[in-house]
Amino acid sequence: MRLEVAARVPERGVDARLGVEPGSTVALLGPNGSGKSTLLAVAAGLLRAPDATVTLGEERATVCQDGRTWLPPHRRPLTLLTQDPALFAGMSVLDNVAFGPRARGLSRRAAREQARGWLERVGASSLADKPAHALSGGQAQRVALARALATQPQVLLLDEPLSALDVEAAGAMRTLLVDVLRNVTAVIATHDLLDAAMLADDVMVMHEGTLAESGPRAQVLTRPRHDFTARLAGRGLLRHADGTLSAPRPGQVRLASGDEGLAGTVARVEAHGESVRLWIDVEQGTLACDVDPVTVDPRLLGRGAAVRCTVAAGTDRYAA
Amino acid sequence: MTFGAPRWLLVPAAIGAGLILLPLAGLVSRVPWAELPTLITSDSALAALALSARTVTASTLLVLVLGVPLAVLLARVDFRGRTLVRTLVLAPLVLPPVVGGLGLLYAFGKRGLLGGTFEALGVDIAFSTTAVVLAQAFVALPFLVLSLEAALRADGTRHEEVAATLGAGPWFTLTHVTLRRVWPALVSGLVVAAARALGEFGATLTFAGSLEGVTRTVPLEIYLQREIDADAAVALALVLVLVSLAVVALAYGGSARAARRVTERAA
Numbered sequence: 116m117r118l119e120v121a122a123r124v125p126e127r128g129v130d131a132r133l134g135v136e137p138g139s140t141v142a143l144l145g146p147n148g149s150g151k152s153t154l155l156a157v158a159a160g161l162l163r164a165p166d167a168t169v170t171l172g173e174e175r176a177t178v179c180q181d182g183r184t185w186l187p188p189h190r191r192p193l194t195l196l197t198q199d200p201a202l203f204a205g206m207s208v209l210d211n212v213a214f215g216p217r218a219r220g221l222s223r224r225a226a227r228e229q230a231r232g233w234l235e236r237v238g239a240s241s242l243a244d245k246p247a248h249a250l251s252g253g254q255a256q257r258v259a260l261a262r263a264l265a266t267q268p269q270v271l272l273l274d275e276p277l278s279a280l281d282v283e284a285a286g287a288m289r290t291l292l293v294d295v296l297r298n299v300t301a302v303i304a305t306h307d308l309l310d311a312a313m314l315a316d317d318v319m320v321m322h323e324g325t326l327a328e329s330g331p332r333a334q335v336l337t338r339p340r341h342d343f344t345a346r347l348a349g350r351g352l353l354r355h356a357d358g359t360l361s362a363p364r365p366g367q368v369r370l371a372s373g374d375e376g377l378a379g380t381v382a383r384v385e386a387h388g389e390s391v392r393l394w395i396d397v398e399q400g401t402l403a404c405d406v407d408p409v410t411v412d413p414r415l416l417g418r419g420a421a422v423r424c425t426v427a428a429g430t431d432r433y434a435a
Numbered sequence: 436m437t438f439g440a441p442r443w444l445l446v447p448a449a450i451g452a453g454l455i456l457l458p459l460a461g462l463v464s465r466v467p468w469a470e471l472p473t474l475i476t477s478d479s480a481l482a483a484l485a486l487s488a489r490t491v492t493a494s495t496l497l498v499l500v501l502g503v504p505l506a507v508l509l510a511r512v513d514f515r516g517r518t519l520v521r522t523l524v525l526a527p528l529v530l531p532p533v534v535g536g537l538g539l540l541y542a543f544g545k546r547g548l549l550g551g552t553f554e555a556l557g558v559d560i561a562f563s564t565t566a567v568v569l570a571q572a573f574v575a576l577p578f579l580v581l582s583l584e585a586a587l588r589a590d591g592t593r594h595e596e597v598a599a600t601l602g603a604g605p606w607f608t609l610t611h612v613t614l615r616r617v618w619p620a621l622v623s624g625l626v627v628a629a630a631r632a633l634g635e636f637g638a639t640l641t642f643a644g645s646l647e648g649v650t651r652t653v654p655l656e657i658y659l660q661r662e663i664d665a666d667a668a669v670a671l672a673l674v675l676v677l678v679s680l681a682v683v684a685l686a687y688g689g690s691a692r693a694a695r696r697v698t699e700r701a702a
Contacts, residue, residue, distance in 0.1 A: 159600050188599035189608075195600045201593055205615055214611075218603035266602050 116269040116300055117176075118193070122157040122167035129153045129324040133302065135270065135317075140296045142311035142332070143304040144347055145321030151304035154321075155272045158302070159195040160188035171269055189218070193270040198279040200259035202247035208258050209234070209243040215266035233261040237291060253284025257291065264295065271296070273303040277310065289313055308347055312336065320344045338362060338433045342401060346394075351402035359432040365392060367427040368404040370415065376425035377402070381418055395422060402426070459676065466673050467666040474670035482648045483656035483671070487633060490564060490652060494571035495629040501572070502579035502628070503621070507609065509580070510587035521584075528577045535573055536641025543569065544642070566643035567650050571632035578631055582624030586617040626686035630679050 121132035129150035135141045143151045156162035158169050160179060169179035171192065179186045194215075202211050210217075212230035217223065234240050239257045242250065250258065256276065263271060276292070277285040292303075292314055303314055311318050311332060318336060319329040320343070327341050339345040339362050345352035350362040370393075379397035386392075390405040393415070404424055408416065415422055467474065474480065508514075509521050527535055541547045544561040545554065553560055560566050594616060598608040614621060636654040643650040645659065653675050660668040 161596050161600070188596070189602050189604050191600075193600075194602070199593070201597045203594060203598075203612060203615070205618075214598070214603070215601040217611075218598070218601060218607050262601065 116172050116192075118158065118270045118300065118302070119168070119170045119176075120154055120158045121169075122154060122164050124150075124153055124157070124162070124164045124167075127153050127324065131321065131324065131326045133158075133319060133326070135300055135302055137300050138298050139316040140299070140301040140303060140314055141317045141319055142315030143302055143319050143321055144306070144308075144311050144344075145304075145327075146306050146343070146347075149321040150324040151321050152274050153324075155195060155274045155302065155304055158270075159193060159272055160186060160191050161195070192268060193272060194263045194266050194268040195272040195274060196259055196263045196276050197274045198276060200252075200255040202250070202255055202258060202262070204246075204248045206247055207243070208239070208245050208247055208250070211247050211258060212262045212265050214262060219266075230261070230265055233265040234258070236264065237261045237295070251284070253280050253288060256280060256284070256288055260288075260291070260295065269300065271299055271301040273301060275304055275306070277305070277307070306347070308336070308349060320347070338431070340435060345401065349403065351395075351400065351404075353397070353400040353402070353426070354435070355399065355432065358435055360435050361426075361430045361432045363402060363426045363430045365403040365405040367430055368395075368402050369425050369427075370404060370406060370411070371423045371425045374423070376423045378421070378423055381415065381420045381422060384416055384418065391416060393422070395424060397424070462669065462672055462676065465665075465669045467670065470666060471670050471673075474667045475674055477667065479647060479651075479656060479660075480667065480671055483651055483653045484674070486564070486567070486648060486651065487653040490567045490571060491629055491632045493568045494575060494632045495625060497568065497572040498575050498579050498628045498632070499625060502576050502624075503583065503614075505576075506580045506583035506587060507613070510584045511592070524580055525577045527574045528581075532574055532635065532637030532639075533641050536570060536638035536643075539566070539570055539573060539638060539642040561642060562644040562646065562650060564643075564649055567639055567652060570638040570642045571635045574635050574638055575628035575632040578628040579621075579624040582620050582627070583617060586620030587613070590616050623686040626682055630682045630686075633675070633679060633682070 117137050118135045119132070123130045127150065131150060131154055133141070133143065133154055143154065145151050153162065157164050157167050157180075163185065168181045170181075171177040171179060177192065178184045179191050203214065209227055209230050212233050213223070213226035216226035216229050221229070231240070231243065234243055237257045237260050239254065239261060242254055242258060247255070247258070256279075260276070277288055280288060289310065296314055303310060305311060315332050317329065318332045320327045320335065320341065322341065322343050328335060328339070328344060335344065336348045338360070339348055339350065339352060340360065342352055345362050348362070350364055351368060353361050353363070355361065377397040377399070379395040379402065381393050382396045382401070383394040384391060385394070387405060389407075391408040393404045393406060395402045395404060402424055406415070414420060475484075505524065509517060509524075540561060543549055543553065543566070545559060560569065594612050595608050598612045603611065634654055635652070636658065639650065639652060640655060645651045645655045651659070653671055657668045657671045657675065660671065
């Protein structure tokens, strides 16, 4: 079902709208504090903003909230999964998953029946009889996902669902989400490019409480229009004299010697596995360049170092 | 054993424990063990025990039915004058019970604020068993509210929000999530309230009087017998002490176990 959210929350500096097409997944991409969680909380009904509209569906839409209508969270046909699984302690895993169906009025037996199905869906059948507090972080988040799915929401909202997990658990959970989110209408708020790349059909980039740019995943991530989108996508961004943009990947940028290429200064230095990524401010914008920290001149690894770099020929140029 | 506190604390701590334990020991030293069965099965003693059992059960239920909503509202609903309401609800903790009894009399008694209403309904509360229950509930209610409200605040609303997004309405959430999470505090608050109701004396005497079988609960019977037959008073006192201690041990033992479970869970 189509979800539309528009919210102005001045006290959190948020003024943005968000739309998801039926059956598709939107990644709400942005750094912490950019307003992603606020938008999702408004959609779920956990935050009552005076100036907000939330509708579900097209013509005869379910109005969750507008100037006159206010549906409390439990009447909204959507659910929210956050980074904190918040399983109900003192209940078994199975009863946690059965919670939504029970709240809907199903008998304990029928609710548990359904819950078993959902646990199987997330590959956690073996946990059914464990007490909720005995799970690891990754297991708990899997169960929380099953518990959310068991409510059979029209729209599934995910707020940084992987950010509290260790790398291994996050990877397994991401793989599970790829499967689960197929044909489900979902919004996933994340600051991780990988989540957007693997899970989303469309990407909306949030910056300082507003929507900076949006579009199909490949377009937004390979042809960014804003510096922070390029940064999130791990690319540089150059604004050319003819009004076009290019976003070279780090692999397309090399440090140069002599007076070749573009002059710039090192703005940030980040460790990336075995290499070091330099973010270099140049006259036309920013470039990212991966260097080997062992072989490179150590003086170039400091902030403010003057460097020159070249961009590989044939880097994609696109209209601003 | 490691000693995790300054050693000299032992001295005032021992004196403090003694202050409480010595009177209990004094009481036990005067118990007429031989006549004990006869003394606590006399007509008046049995009447007092039965009345106490009945009234404490009723007042504890009343505290449960009224105290849980009060604690939930104070902890979860932001309204004007909340601080004032909270302060006033705790008043019975600091008021001398006699003063509470006077207040009850002037509120629910024949010539009290609601006396006319009750008279029209043909009910006379003062100096009845109902008055005993009201007096006990009056002094005991704050114990439950205090304990439960603190637990609700400490627990936060995170799980209630999750329940709401899972489609659980306010009542389902309250009964299946909120109260389950604060269960230990609810039980211990209720048990302490029951213990306080059992020991209630001043408010009962002022508001309900001392009529055998109707309003003369165990504490009143003890006070009365003290003048007539000190042995009977001591025997009943022993029963009261044992029951109260059992109740308190139950409450603290239970909540300590529950707290340990919660801690283990968090770890």
